[in-house]
Amino acid sequence: MKFGTLSRAPGRRGLALMSALLCLAVLVPGVARADNPIVQTIYTADPAPLVHNGRVYLYTGHDEDASTYFTMREWRVWSSADMVNWTDHGSPMSLATFSWASADAWAGHTIYRNGRFYWYVPVKNRATGRMAIGVGVSESPTGPFRDALGRPLVENGEIDPAAFIDDNGQAYLYWGNPNLWYVRLNADMISFSGGATQIPLTTAGFGTRNGNASRPTLYEEAPWVYKRNGLYYNVFAAECCSEFIGYSTAPGPTGPWTYRGTVMPRQGGSFTNHAGVIDYNGGSYFFYHNGALPGGGGFTRSVAVEKFNYNSDGTIPTINMTTTGAPQVGTLNPYVRQEAETIAWETGVETEPASGGGMNVGWIENADWIKVKGVAFGNGAGSFSARVASATSGGRVEVRLGGANGTLVGTCTVPGTGGWQTWTTVTCPTSGATGTQDLYLRFAGGSGYLFNIDWWQFQ
Ligand SMILES: [Ca+2]
Numbered sequence: 056m057k058f059g060t061l062s063r064a065p066g067r068r069g070l071a072l073m074s075a076l077l078c079l080a081v082l083v084p085g086v087a088r089a090d091n092p093i094v095q096t097i098y099t100a101d102p103a104p105l106v107h108n109g110r111v112y113l114y115t116g117h118d119e120d121a122s123t124y125f126t127m128r129e130w131r132v133w134s135s136a137d138m139v140n141w142t143d144h145g146s147p148m149s150l151a152t153f154s155w156a157s158a159d160a161w162a163g164h165t166i167y168r169n170g171r172f173y174w175y176v177p178v179k180n181r182a183t184g185r186m187a188i189g190v191g192v193s194e195s196p197t198g199p200f201r202d203a204l205g206r207p208l209v210e211n212g213e214i215d216p217a218a219f220i221d222d223n224g225q226a227y228l229y230w231g232n233p234n235l236w237y238v239r240l241n242a243d244m245i246s247f248s249g250g251a252t253q254i255p256l257t258t259a260g261f262g263t264r265n266g267n268a269s270r271p272t273l274y275e276e277a278p279w280v281y282k283r284n285g286l287y288y289n290v291f292a293a294e295c296c297s298e299f300i301g302y303s304t305a306p307g308p309t310g311p312w313t314y315r316g317t318v319m320p321r322q323g324g325s326f327t328n329h330a331g332v333i334d335y336n337g338g339s340y341f342f343y344h345n346g347a348l349p350g351g352g353g354f355t356r357s358v359a360v361e362k363f364n365y366n367s368d369g370t371i372p373t374i375n376m377t378t379t380g381a382p383q384v385g386t387l388n389p390y391v392r393q394e395a396e397t398i399a400w401e402t403g404v405e406t407e408p409a410s411g412g413g414m415n416v417g418w419i420e421n422a423d424w425i426k427v428k429g430v431a432f433g434n435g436a437g438s439f440s441a442r443v444a445s446a447t448s449g450g451r452v453e454v455r456l457g458g459a460n461g462t463l464v465g466t467c468t469v470p471g472t473g474g475w476q477t478w479t480t481v482t483c484p485t486s487g488a489t490g491t492q493d494l495y496l497r498f499a500g501g502s503g504y505l506f507n508i509d510w511w512q513f514q
Pocket residue numbers: 065069403404405418419420423
C-alpha cells in the first residue's frame with residue numbers, strides 16, 4: 056500500500072475478514088467480543104515479544120494474503136502497554152533490508168543491548184540458495200532496522216534464531232531445524248567466538264518421538280530460550296506436523312537439558328506453532344500463532360497471547376488457545392493522543408504508513424469499526440477530536456461505547472480534504488462518556504472509501 060494515491064484497492068485480507076465476520080455475526084452473536092488473535096488487519100506469524108521500558112514490543116512475520124506456502128517478504132512490529140490494545144508500527148524491516156537475501160522472511164527474534172535492538176532473522180541467501188541468519192539493528196524498538204553486517208551472521212541451512220543474554224553478560228544465539236545449534240555471541244551481538252555447537256538432541260533432553268528414526272526427539276524447531284529464577288528454559292515447537300509446544304529446562308544456558316512436557320497442545324488450525332514467553336507487569340504471558348482468523352490456516356496464521364502462572368516449582372502449566380486472550384493491564388488514557396492504529400479488535404479497516412510518520416487507519420467504509428478496550432473516561436469527556444484525511448467526500452465517526460452499535464456519545468463529521476494524506480483535525484461534542492468503557496469508533500457514510508484516521512483524543 057502506498058500513501059498519496061487515489062487508488063484504494065483493499066487487500067483480500069480485509070475483504071475476506073469483513074465478509075466472513077458479517078456471516079459469523081449472524082450465526083454467533085457476540086463473536087466480535089473476542090480479542091484474540093492480536094492483529095486482524097493482516098496475517099501475522101512467529102511471535103517474538105520483547106519487554107522494554109514498560110512496554111511490550113511484538114515482532115512478527117507477515118503471511119501474505121491467500122498464501123499457499125510460507126510466502127513472507129517482511130517483518131512487522133506491534134506494541135502494547137496493556138496486552139489488549141496493540142499499536143501497529145508497520146514494517147521496519149523486510150527482505151530488501153538484506154541485499155544478499157532472496158526470499159523467506161521467516162521467524163526472527165529481537166533482543167536489546169547497550170542502546171540497540173538486534174533482530175535476528177532467517178532468510179534465503181541468494182548466492183548459496185541456503186537459509187542463513189541475518190541481523191537487523193536499530194536504535195529504536197520500532198526501527199527502521201538496517202543490515203548490521205551486509206552478510207549472514209551464520210549460515211548452515213537451518214532456521215529460527217533466538218538470542219539470549221545471561222546474567223554474566225554472555226550472549227548466545229540458538230537456532231535450528233532439524234538440529235539445535237548455538238554460538239556464543241560477542242558483546243557487539245553481531246559476531247561470535249568459537250564455532251557453531253550442536254546441543255545434543257537426546258530423548259532425556261527433548262522427549263521421545265515415535266516412528267521417526269532420523270528424528271528421535273520431539274524437538275522440531277523454534278527454540279525460545281530464557282532464564283527465570285535461576286532456571287534455564289527452552290520452549291520449542293515439537294513433533295511436526297502438526298506441531299505442539301513443548302519445553303525443556305537446564306541448570307545452564309547450554310544444558311544439560313531435561314524434557315518437561317507440553318506447554319500448548321496441538322490446537323488452532325495451523326500445522327505449525329511458535330512460542331514467545333515473557334514476564335510483564337507482574338504477569339507471565341505466552342505468545343503463539345494459529346489459523347483463527349477468517350481465511351486462516353497453516354500459511355495464513357495469526358499471533359495470539361494467553362496469560363499464565365508458573366507452578367510453584369517453576370514448571371509451566373498446560374496453556375490452551377482462547378479467543379478472549381489476556382486480561383487488560385490497567386486502562387487506556389483517552390485524554391492524550393492515541394493512535395488510530397492502536398486497536399483491540401476491528402472489522403473492515405487496514406493500515407498504511409502515514410505521511411507524518413507512524414501509521415494511519417484506512418480502507419474505511421460504511422459500518423467498519425475499531426474497538427479500543429478499557430478506556431478510562433473518568434468523570435466524563437466533553438469532546439472528541441480526530442486527525443483525518445479524505446480524497447473523497449468524507450463521512451462520520453460515530454463515538455460509541457460498549458459495542459459497535461452501542462451507546463452513541465458523539466458524532467464527528469469528516470469533510471473531504473483533497474487527499475488521503477491531506478490531514479485536518481475535526482472535533483465534536485461528546486456526552487455520557489464516563490467511567491471505564493470499551494470505546495468503539497464506528498464509521499459511517501456513503502459508498503466507497505470514506506476517510507483515513509491517524510490519531511484521536513478526547514478532551
Ligand atoms: Ca473497509
